[in-house]
Amino acid sequence: MKTGTNPIERHKAEKDGLDILTEIEELAAHHGGWETLEPGDRERLKWIGTFFRKPTPGRFMMRIRITNGQATSRQLRALAEAARRLGNDTLDLTTRQQIQLRAIQIKDVPEILEALRGVDLTSLQTGLDNVRNVNCCPLAGLTGAELFDASPVGFEYTDSFLNNKEFSNLPRKFNVTITGCLENCTHSETQDLGMTPAVRRSDGVSGFNVTVGGKMGSGGMTVAQPLDAFVEQSEAARLAAAITRLFRDEGSREQRTRNRLAFLIQDWGIGRFRSELEMRWGKPLEEAQEDARTTAGTDHLGVQAQRAPGLSSVGLSVPTGRVTSSDLDGLARLADSYGNGELRLTTGQNIILANVADAGLPALLSEPLLKVFSPNAHPFLRGLVTCTGKDYCNLALVETKTISLGLSERLAQRFPLAGTTSINWSGCPAGCGNHHAADIGFQGAKARINGEIVDAVSIFVGGRTGPDARPGEKIMELVPVSLLEDVVPVILSNLDTLRSLHRDSEAESRVVMVPAMPVI
Numbered sequence: 001m002k003t004g005t006n007p008i009e010r011h012k013a014e015k016d017g018l019d020i021l022t023e024i025e026e027l028a029a030h031h032g033g034w035e036t037l038e039p040g041d042r043e044r045l046k047w048i049g050t051f052f053r054k055p056t057p058g059r060f061m062m063r064i065r066i067t068n069g070q071a072t073s074r075q076l077r078a079l080a081e082a083a084r085r086l087g088n089d090t091l092d093l094t095t096r097q098q099i100q101l102r103a104i105q106i107k108d109v110p111e112i113l114e115a116l117r118g119v120d121l122t123s124l125q126t127g128l129d130n131v132r133n134v135n136c137c138p139l140a141g142l143t144g145a146e147l148f149d150a151s152p153v154g155f156e157y158t159d160s161f162l163n164n165k166e167f168s169n170l171p172r173k174f175n176v177t178i179t180g181c182l183e184n185c186t187h188s189e190t191q192d193l194g195m196t197p198a199v200r201r202s203d204g205v206s207g208f209n210v211t212v213g214g215k216m217g218s219g220g221m222t223v224a225q226p227l228d229a230f231v232e233q234s235e236a237a238r239l240a241a242a243i244t245r246l247f248r249d250e251g252s253r254e255q256r257t258r259n260r261l262a263f264l265i266q267d268w269g270i271g272r273f274r275s276e277l278e279m280r281w282g283k284p285l286e287e288a289q290e291d292a293r294t295t296a297g298t299d300h301l302g303v304q305a306q307r308a309p310g311l312s313s314v315g316l317s318v319p320t321g322r323v324t325s326s327d328l329d330g331l332a333r334l335a336d337s338y339g340n341g342e343l344r345l346t347t348g349q350n351i352i353l354a355n356v357a358d359a360g361l362p363a364l365l366s367e368p369l370l371k372v373f374s375p376n377a378h379p380f381l382r383g384l385v386t387c388t389g390k391d392y393c394n395l396a397l398v399e400t401k402t403i404s405l406g407l408s409e410r411l412a413q414r415f416p417l418a419g420t421t422s423i424n425w426s427g428c429p430a431g432c433g434n435h436h437a438a439d440i441g442f443q444g445a446k447a448r449i450n451g452e453i454v455d456a457v458s459i460f461v462g463g464r465t466g467p468d469a470r471p472g473e474k475i476m477e478l479v480p481v482s483l484l485e486d487v488v489p490v491i492l493s494n495l496d497t498l499r500s501l502h503r504d505s506e507a508e509s510r511v512v513m514v515p516a517m518p519v520i
Helices: 007-014 017-022 024-030 039-048 073-086 106-118 151-161 233-250 261-268 270-281 325-338 358-365 401-414 481-493 495-499
Strands: 050-052 060-064 070-072 090-093 099-104 176-178 193-199 206-212 225-232 302-305 311-316 322-324 342-345 351-357 384-386 423-426 440-449 452-461 473-480
Touching (some): 007 039, 017 039, 024 039, 070 073, 073 099, 073 106, 073 325, 099 106, 151 233, 176 233, 193 233, 206 233, 325 351, 401 423, 401 481
Antiparallel strands (some): 206 225, 302 311, 452 473
């Protein structure tokens, strides 16, 4: 493992991040606010998913790990109770299939951790230099549109690193998607590690093709590189752990903006990375096999027949992913009344009721809550994804939730027959709203107009993930938010053309500058 000199590495050298587990009771008892917390302790709190938020001094965010996005009604009720009694009644569904609690005081963190344990949830290692929540198809094990159920691999891999100091000191965060879905419902190509369904050509055995080094964030979207490796399901979790250890040992620990796996692969080349992994793996890696995925994508919303006869899933649009404790209680009630208490979270910040008996669909679809969280929402609402925004995030340059929802609602009225459209908002270049992977992406900025600082955005189009993944192209910069209602309809009217837009990155190098000839 390399040594580092940046402040976070110094904090980790003092003590392991997981040590905060044995100290949280004392910290909670002696630091009713936040001012007296040592900087190192404030950072180490992220190992238990507890984040200091500058916009809400003295109040923290807690991020709850929900592996594969698979939740239960009992868990939702526990989170609702915590938000209602100990927070500000606000929760956010995230693009990593998690739930975040808002406005938590440090004194209440031990109580919340205990409540999480009581319903088989945890906030462990959901922040800073850890393996973040492992993503999977939200309908894993239920949909007929999968090669196989990949969620057991996600659970096995999570069990290998969770609360394990062997994995609690990575150079930077490590995002992972492991999926058997054929319809590209997760952003596998933007992950540090992606495992997607494939079939061995020689005998038809199913497994995963592997990609590495994808990312979002500052510097834009980097599409993961094929490792040219196929792994059977039985060995996939072990290979994921081996890749994680290789990153742990060889990743840079200097400048944090260049500490993601993508930069190690950039420095080494994919060939060397594969060779180093093979040495650790102990045998040659099998070359990549037949990609089983289609080129289409899906969000799994609406009523969809499950693999089991007589059962359906009902995917509900949760515009911007923001909910209240009453909303979660209501969703839990629906899951119990019409299904088996199981719910699934999506990377699009939406939620799915699973295992609904077909006979109960008419009654479910008439429930008042489904007027708020519709299974048949307009594409501009079901495809809407936003980051937290400056209400709670100190990095965000603009507010995202209210602005994006209002704009999408008004655009839906102007374009009632619009087709599937993903509209993603990030409040800053960090890209937590995955705006580079959307049909239309907005990145928050500030602009000056006649001496006045106003909220603005840069606009990207044509981004996508899947077998033909590509980052969106920036087509406009510093557009005042106040003008979006005039600007975006023009983009929507020409979206098919703009989706195919490619910037000629070598154009400038072909320009030859010659001196002007003197006039005679």
